[in-house]
Amino acid sequence: MQQLVLPVLLASFWTVCTGSGDWCYQSQFTCDHLCNVPENWNHVNSACGGQKQSPINIVTRKTFKDDRLTPLKFQNYEEIFRSTIINNGHSAQVQIPTVSTISRGDLPDEYKAVQFHLHWGANGGPGSEHTIDGEQYPMELHIVHMKKAYSDLTTALRDTEGVAVLGFFYEVSSSSNRKYEPIISALQNIQATNGNTSLSPISLAQLIPSEKNLTAYYRYKGSLTTPGCTESVIWTLFENPIPLSIEQLQAFSKLQFNDGKQMTGNFRPVQPLNGRKVYRSGSAVILANSAILLATIAIALGLSEPN
Numbered sequence: 360m361q362q363l364v365l366p367v368l369l370a371s372f373w374t375v376c377t378g379s380g381d382w383c384y385q386s387q388f389t390c391d392h393l394c395n396v397p398e399n400w401n402h403v404n405s406a407c408g409g410q411k412q413s414p415i416n417i418v419t420r421k422t423f424k425d426d427r428l429t430p431l432k433f434q435n436y437e438e439i440f441r442s443t444i445i446n447n448g449h450s451a452q453v454q455i456p457t458v459s460t461i462s463r464g465d466l467p468d469e470y471k472a473v474q475f476h477l478h479w480g481a482n483g484g485p486g487s488e489h490t491i492d493g494e495q496y497p498m499e500l501h502i503v504h505m506k507k508a509y510s511d512l513t514t515a516l517r518d519t520e521g522v523a524v525l526g527f528f529y530e531v532s533s534s535s536n537r538k539y540e541p542i543i544s545a546l547q548n549i550q551a552t553n554g555n556t557s558l559s560p561i562s563l564a565q566l567i568p569s570e571k572n573l574t575a576y577y578r579y580k581g582s583l584t585t586p587g588c589t590e591s592v593i594w595t596l597f598e599n600p601i602p603l604s605i606e607q608l609q610a611f612s613k614l615q616f617n618d619g620k621q622m623t624g625n626f627r628p629v630q631p632l633n634g635r636k637v638y639r640s641g642s643a644v645i646l647a648n649s650a651i652l653l654a655t656i657a658i659a660l661g662l663s664e665p666n
């Protein structure tokens with residue numbers, strides 16, 4: 360009997376410390392928690408080791424300007440709906456019961472919103488999945504859409520262009536964002552995994568910048584950022600961030616992973632581009648540089664006084 364104990368113990372240490380079983384984020388990994396960290400997600404699902412994975416770091420000077428990336432058409436984003444917010448063990452997620460759609464902006468079809476969820480850091484620290492020129496924002500919102508003809512995400516994911524995700528970054532602001540109160544106040548009721556609570560009525564429009572501030576965006580083809588990592592996602596990442604106060608951002612860190620640990624750092628690290636191209640809409644990023652350039656020239660010519 361005694362002789363059996365050591366090999367069993369060794370075997371279990373081996374399993375625990377190399378990771379096996381369910382997937383997890385790096386922030387969850389300890390030697391007494393059995394889980395696969397992001398670099399081992401390909402053991403959970405081979406697609407996670409694919410060539411078109413998300414998220415990525417967007418190097419703005421290497422993006423390609425594309426005039427087909429016109430402003431998106433948002434339909435029914437203003438409609439107020441009732442739903443439930445759930446702690447699914449990896450994030451806070453909300454199902455979308457309305458038929459809200461996006462089209463244009465070179466999307467190959469009309470896509471309807473299915474759910475939204477977020478990825479964040481620790482207490483308002485770096486936590487976005489995508490990064491812009493290496494900058495990681497405190498949080499990232501993903502509004503997941505699928506082609507209008509499909510009735511469920513599983514089917515949509517079999518189509519290489521079946522899913523379109525809109526990604527939005529957050530920035531720390533000095534005042535709180537009242538439009539986020541329904542979500543922030545619900546978080547205290549879903550601290551434990553599988554916790555869910557009804558959300559005060561909200562619209563998708565109230566969670567994102569106004570339409571006129573959504574013309575600058577990046578586009579590339581990638582994957583889901585959690586296992587199965589299916590490479591069926593058309594990504595649209597908006598340049599303009601959503602402002603939240605530090606207290607509002609910190610409220611997300613009160614959630615718990617399914618192991619009871621504080622839910623922080625629920626982002627996947629950036630993945631290799633592997634030759635993929637990232638496109639930018641006409642109004643994205645380089646405009647800011649030319650504005651500075653023009654101002655510099657104006658100052659040099661004495662046309663304008665620096666203040």
Ligand SMILES: [Zn+2]
Pocket residue numbers: 476477478501584
């Ligand atoms: Zn996500």
